[in-house]
Amino acid sequence: MTPEVISQKLDRILPRVEKPGRYTGGELNEVVKDWQQVPLRVALGFPDIYDLGMPNLGLAILYDIINKQPDMLAERVYLPWTDMQEAMREAELPLYSLESKHLVRDFDVLGLSLPYESVYSNTLSLLDLAGIPLLTAERGRDEAVVIGGGHATFNPEPMADFFDAFVIGEGEEVIVEITRAVAHWKANPDAPRAQLHRALSQIWGVYVPSLYEVRYDERDLPAEVSALADEAPLPVQKRIVRKLPPPVTDFIVPYLGVVHNRAAIEIMRGCTRGCRFCHAGMITRPVRERTVDEIVDALEVALDKTGFDEAGLLSLSSSDYDEVLPLVKKVAERFGERRLNISLPSLRIESFSVDLMDALMGNSRRSGFTLAPEAASERMREIINKPVSTENVLTTAREVFKRGWHTIKLYFMIGHPSETLDDVLEICNLARAVLAEGRAVLGRRAKVHVGVSTFVPKPHTPFQWVPCDSIEQIRKKQQLLRDNLLGPRGAGKGKGKGKGKPGGGGGIKLNWNNPHETMLEAWLTRGDRRLGKVILEAWRRGVRFDAWHEHFRFDLWLEAFEACGLDYTFYTHRERDVDEPLPWDHIDCAVNKSFLAEDYRWSLEGRTRVDCRDKCFACGILPKFKEIRRQTPGDVWECPEVGRAAVKAGLVDAPAPPA
Amino acid sequence: MSNAALIFRYRARFTKAGALRYTGHLDLLRTFERMLRRARVPIAYTEGFNVRPRLQFAQALPLGFTSSGELVDLWIERCEAPAALLERLRASEPPGLSILAVWPVARVYKESLPTLTRSADYVVPLPSPPADIISRVAALHARERIERTRRDKGYDLKELLEALRLVADDEGARLEMRLATREAATGRPEAVLDELGLDPADLRIHRAALLLEGEAAAREEAAGARARA
Numbered sequence: 025m026t027p028e029v030i031s032q033k034l035d036r037i038l039p040r041v042e043k044p045g046r047y048t049g050g051e052l053n054e055v056v057k058d059w060q061q062v063p064l065r066v067a068l069g070f071p072d073i074y075d076l077g078m079p080n081l082g083l084a085i086l087y088d089i090i091n092k093q094p095d096m097l098a099e100r101v102y103l104p105w106t107d108m109q110e111a112m113r114e115a116e117l118p119l120y121s122l123e124s125k126h127l128v129r130d131f132d133v134l135g136l137s138l139p140y141e142s143v144y145s146n147t148l149s150l151l152d153l154a155g156i157p158l159l160t161a162e163r164g165r166d167e168a169v170v171i172g173g174g175h176a177t178f179n180p181e182p183m184a185d186f187f188d189a190f191v192i193g194e195g196e197e198v199i200v201e202i203t204r205a206v207a208h209w210k211a212n213p214d215a216p217r218a219q220l221h222r223a224l225s226q227i228w229g230v231y232v233p234s235l236y237e238v239r240y241d242e243r244d245l246p247a248e249v250s251a252l253a254d255e256a257p258l259p260v261q262k263r264i265v266r267k268l269p270p271p272v273t274d275f276i277v278p279y280l281g282v283v284h285n286r287a288a289i290e291i292m293r294g295c296t297r298g299c300r301f302c303h304a305g306m307i308t309r310p311v312r313e314r315t316v317d318e319i320v321d322a323l324e325v326a327l328d329k330t331g332f333d334e335a336g337l338l339s340l341s342s343s344d345y346d347e348v349l350p351l352v353k354k355v356a357e358r359f360g361e362r363r364l365n366i367s368l369p370s371l372r373i374e375s376f377s378v379d380l381m382d383a384l385m386g387n388s389r390r391s392g393f394t395l396a397p398e399a400a401s402e403r404m405r406e407i408i409n410k411p412v413s414t415e416n417v418l419t420t421a422r423e424v425f426k427r428g429w430h431t432i433k434l435y436f437m438i439g440h441p442s443e444t445l446d447d448v449l450e451i452c453n454l455a456r457a458v459l460a461e462g463r464a465v466l467g468r469r470a471k472v473h474v475g476v477s478t479f480v481p482k483p484h485t486p487f488q489w490v491p492c493d494s495i496e497q498i499r500k501k502q503q504l505l506r507d508n509l510l511g512p513r514g515a516g517k518g519k520g521k522g523k524g525k526p527g528g529g530g531g532i533k534l535n536w537n538n539p540h541e542t543m544l545e546a547w548l549t550r551g552d553r554r555l556g557k558v559i560l561e562a563w564r565r566g567v568r569f570d571a572w573h574e575h576f577r578f579d580l581w582l583e584a585f586e587a588c589g590l591d592y593t594f595y596t597h598r599e600r601d602v603d604e605p606l607p608w609d610h611i612d613c614a615v616n617k618s619f620l621a622e623d624y625r626w627s628l629e630g631r632t633r634v635d636c637r638d639k640c641f642a643c644g645i646l647p648k649f650k651e652i653r654r655q656t657p658g659d660v661w662e663c664p665e666v667g668r669a670a671v672k673a674g675l676v677d678a679p680a681p682p683a
Numbered sequence: 684m685s686n687a688a689l690i691f692r693y694r695a696r697f698t699k700a701g702a703l704r705y706t707g708h709l710d711l712l713r714t715f716e717r718m719l720r721r722a723r724v725p726i727a728y729t730e731g732f733n734v735r736p737r738l739q740f741a742q743a744l745p746l747g748f749t750s751s752g753e754l755v756d757l758w759i760e761r762c763e764a765p766a767a768l769l770e771r772l773r774a775s776e777p778p779g780l781s782i783l784a785v786w787p788v789a790r791v792y793k794e795s796l797p798t799l800t801r802s803a804d805y806v807v808p809l810p811s812p813p814a815d816i817i818s819r820v821a822a823l824h825a826r827e828r829i830e831r832t833r834r835d836k837g838y839d840l841k842e843l844l845e846a847l848r849l850v851a852d853d854e855g856a857r858l859e860m861r862l863a864t865r866e867a868a869t870g871r872p873e874a875v876l877d878e879l880g881l882d883p884a885d886l887r888i889h890r891a892a893l894l895l896e897g898e899a900a901a902r903e904e905a906a907g908a909r910a911r912a
Contacts, residue, residue: 035887050779051702052717279706279777330721
């Protein structure tokens with residue numbers, strides 16, 4: 025099907041669908057290369073709608089990198105919303121790329137971002153709409169090579185059946201290596217797909233699931249993972265870049281409003297805090313920072329090229345960025361006149377954070393200030409290794425209200441290990457104490473929004489062995505929160521949020537998650553390879569857009585589990601033994617399992633760790649990447665420099681690096 | 684702090700084509716704001732809680748239509764030579780948007796652009812016109828009233844249809860029509876096509892011009908001439 029035919033079909037379809045701007049392409053800064061002149065073509069996709077996929081920074085980075093290669097092109101593809109999917113099926117129009125309007129299946133590579141688990145069933149919808157066989161085993165030589173990347177792929181097993189290969193870790197360098205390997209394979213018309221698979225497995229950071237076999241023991245545990253090809257590495261070590269490459273500045277500017285309409289610049293990658301629940305904090309190590317000048321200069325170019333009125337200075341923990349104050353001052357000085365809305369997420373709970381936001385915002389309107397204690401009692405915060413005193417939370421809140429913010433958003437999780445109903449009640453007490461601080465300053469204008477999500481234990485974290493709360497436990501805790509914070513009037517609402525009138529005065533809003541959606545995340549994130557058939561079965565039964573409340577079908581998922589003879593609670597509620605084999609053991613995120621186990625034990629003992637910028641705890645990163653660290657001297661990395669001193673201290677002597 | 688004395692009003696004529704034709708009114712506002720930011724033109728903002736850029740379009744263009752005659756008023760916190768402003772905007776246009784002309788609107792003129800807008804010219808190419816299209820157009824001309832209902836209210840399309848002609852030349856066959864766009868009296872080209880027995884979904888509708896109330900139009904022509912000089 026030619027671009028002309030596709031465009032003609034679109035002319036008839038687009039006037040009839042909701043938000044047609046999602047499906048046209050043609051935005052400012054998109055890159056359209058001459059299809060005929062470029063031998064290597066990559067479709068980059070996000071398995072959800074345009075509105076969510078467009079602001080994805082990872083895909084923007086890869087788009088930029090691929091399109092800078094003279095012999096490659098990258099074009100975008102997103103999952104159309106249900107009305108458009110229907111219209112496309114009716115018009116017999118398969119999924120096409122936004123730039124040049126070529127069919128996705130005519131590309132050499134389809135790269136898909138899997139940042140979280142609730143896009144798994146969408147991934148099947150996307151492949152299906154593209155006309156690409158869902159199962160890797162059923163793909164012929166001419167079918168696009170399907171590659172997955174993103175944080176969720178650190179446990180690739182549940183999606184193993186559907187991908188030719190996964191990128192474990194950072195994509196900036198590996199994407200080009202993968203594409204070249206595909207080119208090399210295509211040059212030989214007799215080479216079967218399996219040959220490409222073997223070649224891909226030789227690239228650092230690439231996991232080719234079809235080259236591994238999993239044997240389950242009598243306890244249904246993945247007792248042994250063996251490589252089916254001699255050259256396939258075991259374990260597969262994650263990929264990192266030595267130093268963050270220059271930030272993207274030429275962001276595509278959508279015509280319609282999407283979830284984040286902004287220029288996003290990563291100021292730092294990785295986190296040294298060591299919160300035990302945090303997946304990103306474990307898998308993105310080591311911490312690498314960009315310089316203030318690089319960030320500010322890139323932001324200026326990005327603003328001039330896009331015209332965005334919002335900028336995001338992104339990292340997992342802004343307060344920990346070494347030069348955060350100089351950065352904020354420089355941003356305020358350079359862009360103060362431009363009426364920008366600049367976000368600096370994930371600030372520590374301390375009054376210094378209020379100073380930072382104050383300097384950053386200048387005279388602009390102050391809406392909500394976010395504080396994320398994650399747990400309400402000091403005991404609980406020690407267990408999760410986010411130690412901050414309640415006194416400190418309240419002092420910070422007071423400062424926030426004094427400096428012109430009327431609303432504080434407080435983020436908590438329920439379901440942390442060893443949590444009791446008393447710990448849950450502490451959330452209510454802390455929320456009310458914060459509101460009291462606000463009322464002392466602002467009276468009735470002070471508001472507190474409490475967001476309570478449910479903790480899902482994640483692979484490669486110290487809590488990877490912990491059971492997730494059952495639906496009943498979650499319901500009980502949420503009911504307690506509603507009864508206590510919202511009173512009898514608000515408590516009647518069962519849909520995820522409610523407004524309450526504590527003490528008859530209002531001022532508190534509460535948000536919570538649907539426990540069924542939590543279960544989906546919980547079984548997928550720590551699932552094994554057998555879940556592939558559950559995902560396929562659920563999708564065949566009609567599961568669509570799991571991340572969207574109105575579409576999520578828990579009942580269909582349960583039917584799929586039953587049809588496959590599996591029990592979801594095996595994945596969600598079972599307490600794992602620290603010695604038991606885990607489905608992602610053959611994926612090496614460079615943080616040692618022994619370190620995670622030790623940290624888990626420490627949590628049970630209530631022991632905390634300080635920021636590892638202050639003291640290296642030998643998590644495994646340095647010994648595994650010591651050569652790279654040596655090539656990257658100075659404070660670009662926050663891990664200690666590798667030298668005599670480090671060896672002496674036993675930091676780089678630990679387990680031997682893989683060959 | 685904004686100061687009314689330091690705000691200057693300009694009017695621009697622009698085209699809307701390509702992917703931009705699927706961009707609704709609010710998104711077009713945002714598209715303009717971003718273009719002005721890229722051009723480093725200091726757009727004025729409304730005051731109050733919900734701050735928005737000060738921009739006003741003559742009339743929203745329905746989704747899917749293209750246009751070569753859209754009009755917008757922009758309020759800028761700096762006095763600019765129209766030619767220089769035009770040049771800077773042109774260098775910052777997104778695909779599908781092209782600024783054709785910019786001219787100042789003197790402070791003595793208080794009327795807003797939508798209230799000045801009188802009628803609109805549309806062109807609808809007919810790649811494969813029905814054999815009897817001439818008689819269909821003639822029949823429509825001959826009718827005294829064209830009763831239709833829209834949103835449960837009856838109206839006479841004939842009153843809103845100021846001109847309709849069928850043209851066939853080197854560029855092919857097309858319909859050209861002028862419809863009223865006054866407040867509460869706006870004719871829709873799809874309605875005309877429907878009366879002619881043509882399915883609007885099969886055709887591309889293009890707005891060629893927006894016509895302002897006579898005096899304003901004349902005044903602008905003069906201003907435009909001065910700006911070009």
